[in-house]
Amino acid sequence: MEDARQRDMDGTSRARQFVVYGMLGLLALLVLFPFYWLILSAFKSKEAIFAAPPQFYLRSLELGNFNEVFEQTRFFRSFFNSVFIAVLHCTLTLFLSSLAGYAFAVYPHAPGRERLFAFVLATMMIPGVVTLIPVFTILTKLQLVNTYTAMIVPGAANAFGIFWMRQSVQQHIHPDLLDAARIDGCSEFGLYWRIALPLLRPALAALGILVLIGNWNNLMWAFIVLRTDEMYTLPLMIYLLQGEMRTPYGQVMAASLLATLPLVIAFLLFQRQFIQGIAAGAIKS
Amino acid sequence: MGAKRRSLWAYRHFYLFISPFFILFAVLGLYPLVFSFVLSFARWDGLTEAHWVGLNNFVNLFGDELLREALWNTLVLGFLYVPPMLIGAFILACLLNTGWLRGRAFFRAAVFIPVITPMVVVALVFGLLYDYESGIFNYVLGLFGIAPVPWLVDEDWSKPALAILLVWRWTGYNMVLMLAGLQSISKEYYEAALLEGAGPLQRLRYITLPLMRPVFLFCGIMSLIGTVYMFDEIFVMTSGGPGASSLNIGLYLFNVSFVDFRFGYASTIAYTVAFFVFIATLFIFRFQRSEGN
Structure with missing residues (x-):
C-alpha cells in the first residue's frame, strides 16, 4: 500500500510534473502578459504603441511619456492625494473596527451585546448602491464634496472589520491577561491600546491590506465626490487623462504603471498578509 | 430599574467603545438607507424641490x-x-x-x-x-x-x-x-x-x-x-x-x-x-x- 501511495506522489512523476509545470507556466504567462504590455507601452513612443503588427519588445527606451506625465499632469499631487487618503481611511477603519471588535469580544456580559452584534452583522448585507445617493446628498449638504473627508470617512464604519477583529481578539487575547493588567491599574482604554492592539498586529495587517486595496483602486466614489484636479486620486486622474477625441496613451500607460507599482511592490513584500486579507474579505458573508 | 442602570454604567466602556461605529453608521448607513427608501417614492434631481410620485417609479x-x-x-x-x-x-x-x-x-x-x-x-x-x-x-x-x-x-x-x-x-x-x-x-x-x-x-x-x-x-x-x-x-x-x-x-x-x-x-x-x-x-x-x- 505504502508503495502505491509513493508511486502516486512522485512515481508517475516526469510526465505528470511536465504537465503541471507546463500548465502553470502557461497560465502565469497569460496572467502576466498584460503587465508586460503595460510596462512596454509606458516606454514606447506613441507611434510604437499603435504599431501594427504589435511590437513585442522595445526598439528604444523612451522616457518621454514619463516626462510628459510629470510636466503636463498633476501626477505627484494625485499620488500624494491617493497616499494621504488611503493612509487616513485605513487608520480610521482599523481604529473603529478594532475598538468595537475588542469591546464585543471582552465584555461578554454587557446588556444588549448579542443584539447589537447581530445588528452589526446585518448591516453587512446592505449593498453600497442603495446608500450611494443619500451619502452623496449628505456630503453636499455638509459642503464636503471635493474634500479629503469625503474620501476618508464614508465606508470607515466597516461591519466586516468589527466581525474580523472580534474574532481575532477571541483567538489571540486571553481574558486572564487583561484581568492581570486591570489589577495592575491599567485603564480600560489602556487595555485595548497597550495590551490588545500590539497582539492584534497580524489581524490588523490583513484587514488593513484589504481596506487599502479597495481604497487605493477606488474609481467610482472618487469620480462622484472629487471635482478639481488638485483633489484627484490616481485612478481618477488616469481615467480623466482619456480625451474626448484623442487619448495620450503614452502618458496614460506611464501614469498607470506608476500607480500600479506601489501595491505590487507591497504585495511582493507582504504576500502572506495580502492573501490572508483577501481570503478574510471573502468569508464576509 | 436601578439595578439595570447600574449594570449599564458598569459596562460603560463597552458602549463607549462601540459608539463611534454606531454613530458613524447611523449617519452614513442607517439614515441613507431610510432616506433612499423614501426617495424611491419621489422625483428629485438633488437640487430643486422633491415631488411625491407615489408608486410611479415602481410602475416605470x-x-x-x-x-x-x-x-x-x-x-x-x-x-x-x-x-x-x-x-x-x-x-x-x-x-x-x-x-x-x-x-x-x-x-x-x-x-x-x-x-x-x-x-x-x-x-x-x-x-x-x-x-x-x-x-x-x-x-x-x-x-x-x-x-x-x-x-x-x-x-x-x-x-x-x-x-x-x-x-x-x-x-x-x-x-x-x-x-x-x-x-x-x-x-x-x-x-x-x-x-x-x-x-x-x-x-x-x-x-x-x-x-x-x-x-x-x-x-x-x-x-x-x-x-x-x-x-x-x-x-x-x-x-x-x-x-x-x-x-x-x-x-x-x-x-x-x-x-x-x-x-x-x-x-x-x-x-x-x-x-x-x-x-x-x-x-x-x-x-x-x-x-x-
Missing part, C-alpha cells in the same frame, strides 16, 4: 427598456465569465495544491497580481490589447488565419471582450478561496480511497468535487452578485457601449443617478434590485443547506 420599472437590457446584459455577462473563471480557479487551485510542487509562491503571486491592480489600469491596458489593428488579440487570431474581431466596437463582441477581462481579473481571487477549500478536505478521505484502489479521476469525482460544492456555490453566487453591481470594469472599458450592449445594472444605476440626476428613480431601481438579489441569495443558500442535510 416595467416600461424601462434600458433597465431590461441592463438586466439581460448582466445575466449574459455573468454566465459568460463565471463558469470558465470557476473552472480555471479550480484547476489552478488543484495544480497549486500538488504536494511536490516547487515555486508555489511564484505561481500564486503571479495569478494573484491582477486582483491588486487598479481596475482603471487593467481596463486601459486591455483596451490596447483589444485594439482592432494593433491589438494582441487580433494579432494572435491572425497567426491562426482568423479574421480580426471588432472587440470593443461591435455590439455582439463587447460582452465576450469584457468576459475575458473579468476571467483574467478574478480567477486568482477565486483560486485563493478554492485552495483554502481544498486544503480543508481531510487527507483521510484520499487515503481511504487509495486503499480502495480509486484512481485520480474517481477521487476527483467522488471526493473532491462533492466536498468542494459549497465553495463553488459560494464563489459562483458572489461573482454573479458582483456582476450585478460591477462598475469600474465596464465604465472604463466600454462605458456600457457600443449602444447599450455592455450596460449592466451597476453602470445603469450610476448613469441614472449621476448623469441624469434622477435620484428618486435611481433609488427605486437600487432598492428593487437589492431586494431581488437578497431574496435569490437567501433562497439558494437555504436550498443548498437543506440539500446538504
Whole structure:
C-alpha cells in the first residue's frame, strides 16, 4: 500500500510534473502578459504603441511619456492625494473596527451585546448602491464634496472589520491577561491600546491590506465626490487623462504603471498578509 | 430599574467603545438607507424641490427598456465569465495544491497580481490589447488565419471582450478561496480511497468535487452578485457601449443617478434590485443547506 501511495506522489512523476509545470507556466504567462504590455507601452513612443503588427519588445527606451506625465499632469499631487487618503481611511477603519471588535469580544456580559452584534452583522448585507445617493446628498449638504473627508470617512464604519477583529481578539487575547493588567491599574482604554492592539498586529495587517486595496483602486466614489484636479486620486486622474477625441496613451500607460507599482511592490513584500486579507474579505458573508 | 442602570454604567466602556461605529453608521448607513427608501417614492434631481410620485417609479420599472437590457446584459455577462473563471480557479487551485510542487509562491503571486491592480489600469491596458489593428488579440487570431474581431466596437463582441477581462481579473481571487477549500478536505478521505484502489479521476469525482460544492456555490453566487453591481470594469472599458450592449445594472444605476440626476428613480431601481438579489441569495443558500442535510 505504502508503495502505491509513493508511486502516486512522485512515481508517475516526469510526465505528470511536465504537465503541471507546463500548465502553470502557461497560465502565469497569460496572467502576466498584460503587465508586460503595460510596462512596454509606458516606454514606447506613441507611434510604437499603435504599431501594427504589435511590437513585442522595445526598439528604444523612451522616457518621454514619463516626462510628459510629470510636466503636463498633476501626477505627484494625485499620488500624494491617493497616499494621504488611503493612509487616513485605513487608520480610521482599523481604529473603529478594532475598538468595537475588542469591546464585543471582552465584555461578554454587557446588556444588549448579542443584539447589537447581530445588528452589526446585518448591516453587512446592505449593498453600497442603495446608500450611494443619500451619502452623496449628505456630503453636499455638509459642503464636503471635493474634500479629503469625503474620501476618508464614508465606508470607515466597516461591519466586516468589527466581525474580523472580534474574532481575532477571541483567538489571540486571553481574558486572564487583561484581568492581570486591570489589577495592575491599567485603564480600560489602556487595555485595548497597550495590551490588545500590539497582539492584534497580524489581524490588523490583513484587514488593513484589504481596506487599502479597495481604497487605493477606488474609481467610482472618487469620480462622484472629487471635482478639481488638485483633489484627484490616481485612478481618477488616469481615467480623466482619456480625451474626448484623442487619448495620450503614452502618458496614460506611464501614469498607470506608476500607480500600479506601489501595491505590487507591497504585495511582493507582504504576500502572506495580502492573501490572508483577501481570503478574510471573502468569508464576509 | 436601578439595578439595570447600574449594570449599564458598569459596562460603560463597552458602549463607549462601540459608539463611534454606531454613530458613524447611523449617519452614513442607517439614515441613507431610510432616506433612499423614501426617495424611491419621489422625483428629485438633488437640487430643486422633491415631488411625491407615489408608486410611479415602481410602475416605470416595467416600461424601462434600458433597465431590461441592463438586466439581460448582466445575466449574459455573468454566465459568460463565471463558469470558465470557476473552472480555471479550480484547476489552478488543484495544480497549486500538488504536494511536490516547487515555486508555489511564484505561481500564486503571479495569478494573484491582477486582483491588486487598479481596475482603471487593467481596463486601459486591455483596451490596447483589444485594439482592432494593433491589438494582441487580433494579432494572435491572425497567426491562426482568423479574421480580426471588432472587440470593443461591435455590439455582439463587447460582452465576450469584457468576459475575458473579468476571467483574467478574478480567477486568482477565486483560486485563493478554492485552495483554502481544498486544503480543508481531510487527507483521510484520499487515503481511504487509495486503499480502495480509486484512481485520480474517481477521487476527483467522488471526493473532491462533492466536498468542494459549497465553495463553488459560494464563489459562483458572489461573482454573479458582483456582476450585478460591477462598475469600474465596464465604465472604463466600454462605458456600457457600443449602444447599450455592455450596460449592466451597476453602470445603469450610476448613469441614472449621476448623469441624469434622477435620484428618486435611481433609488427605486437600487432598492428593487437589492431586494431581488437578497431574496435569490437567501433562497439558494437555504436550498443548498437543506440539500446538504
